[in-house]
Amino acid sequence: SPTQIRKLVAHSHSLKRTSLPWLQPALSPKPKSSKELVKPQKSLNNKTVALLFSKRSTRTRVAAETATSILGGRALFLGKDDIQLGVNETPRDTARVLGGMCQGIFARVGKHEEVEELARWAGVPVVNALSEYWHPTQVLADLLTLQENAHLFDSSIPAPKSDDAFPKLPELPKLTIAYVGDPANVLNDMLVTYPRLGCRMQVASPNGYKPIPEVWNRVKELGCDEGISWSDDPREAVKGADVVITDTWISMGQENEKAQRLQDFEGYQVTEKLCAEGGANPNWKFMHCLPRKQNEVDDEVFYGDRSLVFPEADNRKWTIMGVFDSFIGRWSDGGKDKDI
Numbered sequence: 001s002p003t004q005i006r007k008l009v010a011h012s013h014s015l016k017r018t019s020l021p022w023l024q025p026a027l028s029p030k031p032k033s034s035k036e037l038v039k040p041q042k043s044l045n046n047k048t049v050a051l052l053f054s055k056r057s058t059r060t061r062v063a064a065e066t067a068t069s070i071l072g073g074r075a076l077f078l079g080k081d082d083i084q085l086g087v088n089e090t091p092r093d094t095a096r097v098l099g100g101m102c103q104g105i106f107a108r109v110g111k112h113e114e115v116e117e118l119a120r121w122a123g124v125p126v127v128n129a130l131s132e133y134w135h136p137t138q139v140l141a142d143l144l145t146l147q148e149n150a151h152l153f154d155s156s157i158p159a160p161k162s163d164d165a166f167p168k169l170p171e172l173p174k175l176t177i178a179y180v181g182d183p184a185n186v187l188n189d190m191l192v193t194y195p196r197l198g199c200r201m202q203v204a205s206p207n208g209y210k211p212i213p214e215v216w217n218r219v220k221e222l223g224c225d226e227g228i229s230w231s232d233d234p235r236e237a238v239k240g241a242d243v244v245i246t247d248t249w250i251s252m253g254q255e256n257e258k259a260q261r262l263q264d265f266e267g268y269q270v271t272e273k274l275c276a277e278g279g280a281n282p283n284w285k286f287m288h289c290l291p292r293k294q295n296e297v298d299d300e301v302f303y304g305d306r307s308l309v310f311p312e313a314d315n316r317k318w319t320i321m322g323v324f325d326s327f328i329g330r331w332s333d334g335g336k337d338k339d340i
């Protein structure tokens with residue numbers, strides 16, 4: 001629910017502000033009192049989280065491994081060539097065995113049914129680390145990044161001062177968010193999230209590239225469709241946009257469609273020119289889940305002042321830590337976190 005999403009993001013922010021001063025003291029502003037140096041509770045102490053990844057990952061994997069260690073636990077990386085799954089063993093049997101030895105599973109899969117099958121049989125919490133249709137932990141990092149930067153969109157919100165070690169996390173402003181590109185897993189989680197938090201979504205994708213019925217049914221079921229407009233013209237999508245977001249045009253597993261996709265997405269590259277012609281808010285900011293190719297966004301935008309991509313990548317760690325603490329650490333201590 002929107003309340004649960006807001007609480008999870010606020011919890012992630014609180015883990016970040018209590019962890020950074022002792023993890024990276026040289027880079028962090030000095031805490032004002034020793035009370036502010038409290039370390040996060042080690043909710044994963046003596047516990048193991050299985051990272052079951054059948055696809056490549058930099059951010060999600062490193063975020064999960066480093067977050068687990070701060071919470072006192074062990075992350076066990078199981079790549080597709082390491083274990084019996086898919087060659088000698090079914091997801092059902094693998095799930096039951098991992099659930100017997102580990103206290104949670106973070107799974108990056110191909111077909112979405114694979115993560116559902118794991119959740120059905122594991123007996124421990126299973127968190128989606130990306131599937132063909134969804135990427136739920138990405139949108140949490142995006143939300144934390146937008147809230148931390150709320151002053152860039154709303155002049156009534158004061159900018160954090162450089163000596164302000166623990167700024168209060170502002171609410172998410174009511175933003176217009178443009179997504180230009182491939183309507184895939186990363187966008188799908190935005191479609192079911194931003195409209196429920198009071199933001200408008202304006203999407204542009206080429207003809208023939210639309211969400212699959214399963215995703216769109218969920219969007220409608222949650223009443224999000226009223227907060228979304230769709231066009232095949234990127235200029236229309238960026239009109240009045242506060243934030244412009246894109247993702248790769250060739251997701252993992254679609255490598256053999258590369259030539260066709262490069263042709264179909266021609267004209268969808270995010271550039272200063274596109275956003276000026278389309279009439280984006282002159283102060284627009286740019287986000288991307290990464291990894292990035294120049295096809296979908298040029299260097300000027302990606303490395304320019306508008307870009308929030310690297311703080312966004314850093315926030316994968318704190319939001320995955322929030323998820324692991326709430327749903328794995330505290331779950332195995334006797335039940336789901338009642339507040340989240």
Ligand code: CP
Pocket residue numbers: 056057058059060061130138289290291
């Ligand atoms: N954004 C993201 O999920 O990156 P990785 O594929 O590197 O984990």
Ligand code: NVA
Pocket residue numbers: 130184185186247248250251252289290291
């Ligand atoms: N849509 C991309 C996201 C990578 C984080 C993919 O699935 O490959």
